[in-house]
Amino acid sequence: MLWKDNYEIGVPQIDEQHKELFRRVESFLQVLRSQVSWEEKVQKVNETLEFMKGYVVEHFRDEEEYQKSVGYPGFEAHKQIHTGMVDYVLEFSKQYEQSNHDEQLIQQFGGKLLAWLINHVAAEDQRIANYARKKGDELK
Amino acid sequence: MKDQIFKAYFDATQKVFNLMLNVSEISAHPSEDFKCDDEVDIAIGITGDLQGKVIYRFPVATSLNIVNTMSGMQFDAVDAFVTSAVSEIANIISGNVLSALSENNMDCDILPPVQCSLDDDKEYGINTSCRIDTAIGEVCLEIRLNRAA
Numbered sequence: 001m002l003w004k005d006n007y008e009i010g011v012p013q014i015d016e017q018h019k020e021l022f023r024r025v026e027s028f029l030q031v032l033r034s035q036v037s038w039e040e041k042v043q044k045v046n047e048t049l050e051f052m053k054g055y056v057v058e059h060f061r062d063e064e065e066y067q068k069s070v071g072y073p074g075f076e077a078h079k080q081i082h083t084g085m086v087d088y089v090l091e092f093s094k095q096y097e098q099s100n101h102d103e104q105l106i107q108q109f110g111g112k113l114l115a116w117l118i119n120h121v122a123a124e125d126q127r128i129a130n131y132a133r134k135k136g137d138e139l140k
Numbered sequence: 141m142k143d144q145i146f147k148a149y150f151d152a153t154q155k156v157f158n159l160m161l162n163v164s165e166i167s168a169h170p171s172e173d174f175k176c177d178d179e180v181d182i183a184i185g186i187t188g189d190l191q192g193k194v195i196y197r198f199p200v201a202t203s204l205n206i207v208n209t210m211s212g213m214q215f216d217a218v219d220a221f222v223t224s225a226v227s228e229i230a231n232i233i234s235g236n237v238l239s240a241l242s243e244n245n246m247d248c249d250i251l252p253p254v255q256c257s258l259d260d261d262k263e264y265g266i267n268t269s270c271r272i273d274t275a276i277g278e279v280c281l282e283i284r285l286n287r288a289a
Binding site for chain 2: 107116122
């Protein structure tokens, strides 16, 4: 499984959204790397892109709200990372449509998405969790 | 300066391999011992107080191990997916280096990863390389940088 329990940040809503993201990406990768013809993959690939465009924006918004609620000092920098990824997904999506659904392009997208997502959740998001834990300890 | 920059890259590689691939032990060795005929070479350009590039040389076996570890799937050959995934790893390591350089008052930025050749006829004030050994294979770093005038 792509998801690892140590990716949890301890906020149920955000953890559930992360798990859903990982489930979708894992399912996307399984289709992308399967031996079926490209024509058979296209529909699932297109569904994933549509999902990413909607769900990722929603998740990033919820995560940013949480960061604000705990006064996370890295909020602006983290928001920039989110904005960069949303811009990348939208730009990629446009290129992919213009290329008439080129498989090489989507393979590139899959590779970057896999590494980006793992790093973002395992490293960047853990900083929020560490900050919230530290702040909670200080309030005790 | 050379040692400081090398340390930033080594530490960032260690951190990223640990967090993303659960590989905690890595070690540095002379690059003369890096022998590889088939590799994925990714350059990350650097601008700002330091200018130049760092080339990450991932042998095919290391590239496949990285992607297999991240995905939990079996990749047997380097293709657009694998190249893109290891390019992003190089990008993430370089992003971590920027933070370390910034703490040493060096303000730099990075360019998007590109697949490259090792040939380069430019002169660099800082020109060093190193083989890094990990449990999932070797990586060679070629650091080619100049201080901004």
